[in-house]
Amino acid sequence: MKFETIAVHSGADRDPETGAIAPPIHLSTTFEHGPAAETPKGFLYVRESNPTQVRLETALAELEGGEAALAFSSGIGAGAAYLQSLPQGSHVVFADDIYYDFRTIVAEFFPAWGLTASMVDLSDPKSLEAALRAETALVWLETPSNPLLKIVDIESIARIASARGAKLLVDGTFATPALQQPLALGADAVLQSTTKYLGGHSDVQGGAVIVKTRDEQFKRMLLVRKVLGAVASPFNSWLILRGLRSLTCRVERQAATAQSIAESLAQHPAVETVHYPGLASHPGHDIAARQMRAFGGIVSFTVSGGEAEAVEVASHLKLIVNATSLGGVESLIEHRRSSEGPTSQAPPNLLRLSVGLEHEEDLIADLRQALPS
Numbered sequence: 001m002k003f004e005t006i007a008v009h010s011g012a013d014r015d016p017e018t019g020a021i022a023p024p025i026h027l028s029t030t031f032e033h034g035p036a037a038e039t040p041k042g043f044l045y046v047r048e049s050n051p052t053q054v055r056l057e058t059a060l061a062e063l064e065g066g067e068a069a070l071a072f073s074s075g076i077g078a079g080a081a082y083l084q085s086l087p088q089g090s091h092v093v094f095a096d097d098i099y100y101d102f103r104t105i106v107a108e109f110f111p112a113w114g115l116t117a118s119m120v121d122l123s124d125p126k127s128l129e130a131a132l133r134a135e136t137a138l139v140w141l142e143t144p145s146n147p148l149l150k151i152v153d154i155e156s157i158a159r160i161a162s163a164r165g166a167k168l169l170v171d172g173t174f175a176t177p178a179l180q181q182p183l184a185l186g187a188d189a190v191l192q193s194t195t196k197y198l199g200g201h202s203d204v205q206g207g208a209v210i211v212k213t214r215d216e217q218f219k220r221m222l223l224v225r226k227v228l229g230a231v232a233s234p235f236n237s238w239l240i241l242r243g244l245r246s247l248t249c250r251v252e253r254q255a256a257t258a259q260s261i262a263e264s265l266a267q268h269p270a271v272e273t274v275h276y277p278g279l280a281s282h283p284g285h286d287i288a289a290r291q292m293r294a295f296g297g298i299v300s301f302t303v304s305g306g307e308a309e310a311v312e313v314a315s316h317l318k319l320i321v322n323a324t325s326l327g328g329v330e331s332l333i334e335h336r337r338s339s340e341g342p343t344s345q346a347p348p349n350l351l352r353l354s355v356g357l358e359h360e361e362d363l364i365a366d367l368r369q370a371l372p373s
């Protein structure tokens, strides 16, 4: 079946008691078991698993084409659980432009977890060869990346990693499974911050890891979730499941609008550089055209001048809201360096725009009136 159809129907089996079309939310934290804790219906306690979360995980696994998925309370919780399920002593190669709190995890927690890391520009797959070590268990990349919209060739990286016995995890939050299918391109796992496009309405936090195979590491990750506790609540699982139903049409529209905005910004004299893989001038354009169905709803750009000029532009916007996060129905802009704080690697004059579902002409007009002429 096609993606759009799966997105509407997966995890949506009719409620056997009532025939309800919208899935019920099971808020119960506990489930009746037998006198020796037998679990005839498969559920025991909410932290282990619960029916609403299982519906979401079924849907996510189907949408990414994986064997199994685990839902978490946040994207960072999902990523951390994957890292914590690696054997002690493992080395991880990260792409250099990754979500900034994963860099914080490396700096603050890797020593205690017995893990080591290298940060490498994976836009050139050859640079991976030099970074791989005997103990490299994982390659971790994000494409398109946050906030520079760098593109990494998933298929080439997967080939090099697997030849050396390392797994590949792709943080696919910016693309969503509607636009990019990393498992089909050779990745072993996909990370989604479901807080973003999958939830889609800026009102729910969540994360998920979807895996190609239900292997030993997957079981370890399930143990991490159960014992360290970053589980998704039933209500959050339900909201994310509901978001999936309209995912395809939301991201298609957001990507089309983002393309128009990127083209318009690229013409503007007060804009220095536009980072959007849909522009033919983007260094990753050809790879993105090959591995994505459309180029996504995030555009970042640098404003001529410096930090002050960029913040000035952000301060003049009337429709586009200054706020962090992305993937909602309303357009949000952010001076990324200010929100990431002192360890940010974002250029000082960079603004990141998450394109919503407003009309593109209104968004372009807002940007034009905010930019110096």
Ligand SMILES: *Cc1c(COP(=O)(O)O)cnc(C)c1O
Residues within 6 Å of the ligand: 074, 075, 076, 077, 099, 142, 146, 171, 173, 174, 193, 194, 195, 196, 205, 206, 207
């Ligand atoms: C937001 C984000 C995360 C972290 O997800 P949370 O749900 O905020 O914990 C990870 N990766 C990317 C690319 C993100 O945008």
